[in-house]
Amino acid sequence: MPKNKDGDAKGNVYLESGDVLLNGFEVYVGNSGHASNDAEIKWLQKTLGSNYKVHTIKLDKKVFHLDCAMMLLNDKLGVRCKKEIKSELPNSLLKHKWVETTPAEAKIMETNGCIPNSKTVIMDAHHPDLAEEIRMRNHIVIEIPYTAGKPWAVVKITSGEYIKVRAFTFM
Secondary structure: OOOOOOOOOOOOOOOOHHHEEEEOOEEEEEEOOOOOOHHHHHHHHHHHOOOOEEEEEEEOOOOOOHHHOEEEOOOOEEEEOHHHEOOOOOHHHOOOEEEEOOHHHHHOOOOOOEEEEOOEEEEEOOOHHHHHHHHOOOOEEEEEOOOOOOOEEEEEEEOOEEEEEEOOOOO
């Protein structure tokens, strides 16, 4: 990454992990003006090279990161808050089926989860309606009550396969 000038200088490159979603060789970067910026998107495309396609997804100014408006569960299914996305989706996402959320639901991180494989999502137990909607689409949903005082959870994915998840307080 190029060296930035001190502070919030124009032209600095900002890459925020919450703004980046991957789908094979397609990379989606959210841009609301809060974190990731156009310089970062150009840098990322140049760094990844021609095998990857980096797409900008414009977000409403009140959305901090792409994972606050959209989550890709696999290459065919996702969760999004359509009202928070201010640009057309790239062609590579047009065939996705979407579970829709409202801005109020997205604000409490309903579009944010951990995806350990293409059939499983680990998410906050405070979103039972969303969990059920995802289950109805043949996905495994592991719900964890993200609460203060319980910073880690060890989750069983499959027989013999476990993942340690950092549990943040969302509510």
